[in-house]
Amino acid sequence: MSIPSSPYLSVIPGSHEESQLSTLFPSSSLPTADCQLSSLHLPTATCPLPTHPFKIFIAGHRGMVGSAIVRLLQEKGYQNLLVTTREELDLTNQSEVHGFLAAEKPDYIFLAAAKVGGIHANNTFRADFIYENLVIETNIVHAAWKAGVKRLLFLGSSCIYPRDCPQPIREEYLLTGPLEQTNEPYAIAKIAGIKLCESYNRQYGTSYVSVMPTNLYGPNDNYDLLGSHVLPALIRKAHEAKLRGEQSLTVWGTGTPRREFLYVDDMAEACIFVMESGVQDGLFNVGTGCDVTIRELAETVKQVVGFEGTINFDTSHPDGTPRKLLDVSRMKALGWEAKTPLIAGITKAYKEFLKT
């Protein structure tokens, strides 16, 4: 299949006009994440190659998740990958998105483009978070349906669930209670994305599936302290404290809240796994199923970075919800589990951070 030329289109290096893609097949032999902080499992997954010339659009390919999806698709032998930069295609621009998808007619879409940030960014830029995320989703989902896109994977977020819902969090808890206020606009946009997929499936028979990642980290993460999530912020703070030879590092809160962290390559694997599976509809939590306290997280970062000072906790800052852990049994039942232990993932992330 030749890739139509397009003013917006970039093709991943290595793509060829007559490229062929893998059969979308379930992976096998998938390993499990280890709740221990220190052990490492690295078994392999297999995927039969190739039989059909599918075209795959990865929206948000320069981001942390999108770039991990592209890396893994390429590793698995998928070649006909479509990507566009924001400069080539602004996903908030309805006519550009409709023109692009009508011209390119991809078979599959990974929707990993979004406005993303930590609590500070979410709480400060509330209008931008709800507006941009709603517009990107509605543009892509509607244009995908019009262009006859077979399957689409929408990336939501675990913040869609009620602030005080039971732990671990099951998919069924969606819309059963009030949301956390600091990121409510972002969460509402993500819930709308899930409902968009569900509604197009019901009315038009599409196969648009949603995945809800827990906290992610890894290569291409955002290390800007004003916009970042807790783990990249800790990596950067510990690294800078080490370089400055400081005796201590201060972390906000008591250190007791429990959180879950998934290495982004595992997330990419889960996304491709769901896309390759026969799943046609629904919502899937993606996490490790294990959580750690913020204190344990900070100690692990300290160990990886080699910061030798002490970690202090500034209890004048709020802790947020005491625990946030996804129930991942739905993904387990499909046959997928995370495999990267936290310390191994943080070690890889820190190596990448040092290159930036």
Ligand code: NDP
């Ligand atoms: P990033 O911020 O790293 O990447 C987002 C990507 O979207 C970037 O490539 C960005 O382009 C692109 N993008 C945003 N707006 C536009 C636009 N208007 N036009 C074109 N491209 C645009 O996010 P992540 O990779 O971390 O997140 C991916 C998905 O996973 C998101 O849906 C997010 O909500 C979800 N998620 C992420 C979590 C995390 O911990 N990071 C946790 C839970 C869910 P550019 O490179 O030009 O900025």
